[in-house]
Amino acid sequence: MVPVRIILEVDGISIFMGIITGTVALAAAIYSFSFMKKETGQNRFYTLLLLLVAGVFGMAFTGDLFNLFVFLEIASISGAALAAFRIRFADSAEGGLKYIVVSATAALMVLFAIGLFYAQYNLLNIGALASVIQYTTLDKIALALLVMAFVMKLGGVPLHMWLPDGYSVAPASITAVLLVASQVSMYALFRTCFTLYGVTLNLVTVGWMVIILGILSMFVGVTMAVLQTDLKRLIAYNCICESGFMLLGVGVGLTVLGNPEALAAYGVGAMTGGIFHMINHALFEGLLFLAAGALFYRIGTRNLNEMGGLAHGMKFTAILFLLGALASSGIPPFNGFASKILIYESVYQFNPILAVIGIIVSIITLAVFIKAFFSAFTGQVLPKFKEVREAPKAMMAGMTILSVIIVFFGLFPGLVVDWLVHPAVSALIDKAAYIQAIMGGG
Numbered sequence: 001m002v003p004v005r006i007i008l009e010v011d012g013i014s015i016f017m018g019i020i021t022g023t024v025a026l027a028a029a030i031y032s033f034s035f036m037k038k039e040t041g042q043n044r045f046y047t048l049l050l051l052l053v054a055g056v057f058g059m060a061f062t063g064d065l066f067n068l069f070v071f072l073e074i075a076s077i078s079g080a081a082l083a084a085f086r087i088r089f090a091d092s093a094e095g096g097l098k099y100i101v102v103s104a105t106a107a108l109m110v111l112f113a114i115g116l117f118y119a120q121y122n123l124l125n126i127g128a129l130a131s132v133i134q135y136t137t138l139d140k141i142a143l144a145l146l147v148m149a150f151v152m153k154l155g156g157v158p159l160h161m162w163l164p165d166g167y168s169v170a171p172a173s174i175t176a177v178l179l180v181a182s183q184v185s186m187y188a189l190f191r192t193c194f195t196l197y198g199v200t201l202n203l204v205t206v207g208w209m210v211i212i213l214g215i216l217s218m219f220v221g222v223t224m225a226v227l228q229t230d231l232k233r234l235i236a237y238n239c240i241c242e243s244g245f246m247l248l249g250v251g252v253g254l255t256v257l258g259n260p261e262a263l264a265a266y267g268v269g270a271m272t273g274g275i276f277h278m279i280n281h282a283l284f285e286g287l288l289f290l291a292a293g294a295l296f297y298r299i300g301t302r303n304l305n306e307m308g309g310l311a312h313g314m315k316f317t318a319i320l321f322l323l324g325a326l327a328s329s330g331i332p333p334f335n336g337f338a339s340k341i342l343i344y345e346s347v348y349q350f351n352p353i354l355a356v357i358g359i360i361v362s363i364i365t366l367a368v369f370i371k372a373f374f375s376a377f378t379g380q381v382l383p384k385f386k387e388v389r390e391a392p393k394a395m396m397a398g399m400t401i402l403s404v405i406i407v408f409f410g411l412f413p414g415l416v417v418d419w420l421v422h423p424a425v426s427a428l429i430d431k432a433a434y435i436q437a438i439m440g441g442g
Contacts, residue, residue: 009063009127009438012423016275017060017187019420020282023405024180025053028173031290031398034391035173035297045085051078052177059184063438065114066124068188069107072153075181076103083170083178095169098162099178102152106185109149113142127438130196130431139197146192147209153185156247157216160240164224167236168302172293173398175232176286179239183278186246190428193254198431207255214247215354218361225368230302231292234372235285238328241361242281248358249274249343250428252350257429266349268425273342275428276421280335280409284327287402291321294391294399295376304372309381313388318377320399325369327406330362335406338413 010018029049036045055075062068080103084096114124116138123129133139148159155163163182167175193206221241228234253271256262294317295310296302311318327334330341340362348355381388390396409416427434 006067007063007125007438008061009434010061011434011437012425012427013187013190013275014060014427016279016420016424017184018057020183020279021053021056021060021180024176024282024286024402025049025056027286027290027398027401028176029398030401031176031293031395032171032173034394035171035293037392039086041085045082048078048082048085049174049177051075052082052174052181055079056177056181056184059188063126064124065110065117065126065129068126069110069114072103072110072185072188073107075184076100076107076153079103079174079178079181082174083166085171085174086169089169091165092169095166099166102159102162106149106152109145109152113145113149116142116145125438126191126196127435130198131435131439133197135197143192143197143206147189150185150189150192151213154182154189154243155240156213156243157220157240160217160220163240164233164236167239167289168230168232172232172289172296175236175289175293176282179285179289180282182239182243183282186243186278190250194257194428195431195434198257203258204255207251207253207257210247210251210254211354214244214249214251215357216244217241217247218244218358222361222364222368226364229304231295231304231307231372231376232289232302234304234368235288235292238288238365238368239281239285241365242277242285242328244361245340245343245358246274246277246281248347248354249277252347252354253425253429256350262350263429266346268429269342269346270350271425271428272417272421273339273344273346275424276342276413276417277336277339279416279420280327280339280406283402283406283409284324284334284336287320287324287399287406288328290395290399290402291317291324294395297391297395298388299385304375307376307382308379308385309377310385310388311377312381313385314377314390316390316396317399318373320403321377322373323403323406325366325373327410329366329369331366333407333410335409335413338410338416 058071080100152159225237256267327336
């Protein structure tokens with residue numbers, strides 16, 4: 001019996017996204033208690049924050065395509081409002097406008113794809129659609145629309161132009177949650193490729209498309225980060241770069257999904273690294289944004305050329321920023337190394353050139369963050385910053401939550417992979433189990 005109600009279907013990959021969302025949202029909310037204390041409209045701010053988190057949770061847990069569209073809209077509207085929340089800054093309105101325009105365009109593509117599915121199959125349930133999809137011309141058009149929409153929302157190259165503008169102007173705590181909102185769009189992309197279409201599509205072609213998007217995102221993100229003097233824009237471009245690692249790992253797994261031997265040899269490993277990097281990315285990139293926000297809170301600028309010697313007054317923030325930078329660059333014993341080494345090893349067996357590109361990108365990332373760290377925190381204290389002191393306790397608490405998990409994941413990656421990542425990877429690979437769970441409950 002086909003389920004006609006709007007349902008929530010929680011499996012390994014969706015609960016994985018839920019854990020990412022809950023962790024980062026908790027740290028961001030605690031951080032906001034101090035960061036937003038001087039702002040007006042506190043009720044509106046926290047209402048929008050809860051709406052944004054609810055939208056992300058809904059996208060992760062829904063088993064219905066139209067419901068996915070609804071939650072995408074909820075997350076997009078609240079995210080745009082939060083990006084533009086500090087209206088006293090001229091660039092806030094611009095960043096919020098770009099965010100809502102891109103989000104509305106992506107949502108329209110998703111809605112059009114939903115219409116194509118409904119016209120053919122009279123179904124909206126993801127599991128039910130996956131069990132009957134025929135991969136017609138209209139289905140191919142729907143796939144293209146969904147891929148473009150979700151790549152646009154996750155900020156993948158070549159649809160990334162809005163991301164630095166939106167991330168850099170939002171309050172730091174909100175930027176960390178917007179990062180998770182982009183990741184849930186990546187989850188939706190993976191759910192579309194693996195669960196909705198799965199074995200009925202040309203796996204090699206789509207897999208290589210995802211790999212190419214990943215390589216482009218890595219290259220463009222890191223090269224643009226080199227040029228930035230705005231600290232938050234630098235981190236935002238690094239987000240684009242790190243998203244490329246996830247796309248690369250999962251793309252390799254998708255490419256060999258129809259080849260059981262290759263899948264077992266290195267496909268599952270590549271996917272494990274890519275999925276593991278999703279939670280690691282949310283943690284260390286979130287920490288970097290919160291640390292950048294702490295600097296802005298105390299000195300009122302994001303320009304690295306106007307900073308210097310801040311470690312003298314903000315030692316704890318300097319240590320946490322360095323921790324996030326090393327994790328992002330894949331330096332042991334932090335969590336970024338644990339996921340990147342899985343990607344390198346597995347992707348090398350698929351295509352050595354791709355692995356070498358990934359390693360080079362990580363080296364450049366390290367150079368970018370070393371330069372940023374030295375510009376902001378080392379050297380003589382500028383006269384105007386001699387009285388600068390550490391960020392408030394709530395902001396420190398938010399950053400500490402993420403930093404502790406980063407270190408724990410780096411020291412004990414086996415536990416995380418066994419308990420969180422492997423169930424998520426298995427849920428993506430095993431399309432039949434998802435269909436069974438939904439259709440069996442009908």
